[in-house]
Amino acid sequence: MTLTKSFKELVQKQIAADPAYGEALLRESVDTMLAGDIDTGKALLRDYINATIGFERLGAATGTQPKSLMRMFGPRGNPQARNLFNVLGYLQKQAGVALHVGTEPR
Secondary structure: OOOOHHHHHHHHHHHHHOHHHHHHHHHHHHHHHHOOOHHHHHHHHHHHHHHOOHHHHHHHHHOOOHHHHHHHOOOOOOOOHHHHHHHHHHHHHHHOOOOOOOOOOO
C-alpha cells in the first residue's frame, strides 16, 4: 500500500501533537505481529517510521540501507528476526519506551 503525502502528514501531525499516539502506534504494530498478522504489523510499523524518524535516519542508525528497510516493511517484505529486532530496539530507544511481551489467560 502506497501512503499518500496527506496521510503521512496527518500521522506526523498527530504524533507531534500527542506523543502517546506514536507510542500506541509502535505498540500496536508489535502486538499485531505477535498476534500473527505480520502484514498489518509491518504496515503499521512502516507508517510509524515514516511519521517519526524516516527511513534515511533509521538506515544510518541501524547500518541498513534505507531502500532495504523500505522493502523489509513493504507488502512483500520478509525481514529477518535480527533485522526486525534491531529496528525495534532502535525505535524503542528513540521513542523512550520499552516494550515487553507478557502473557494473559485465554
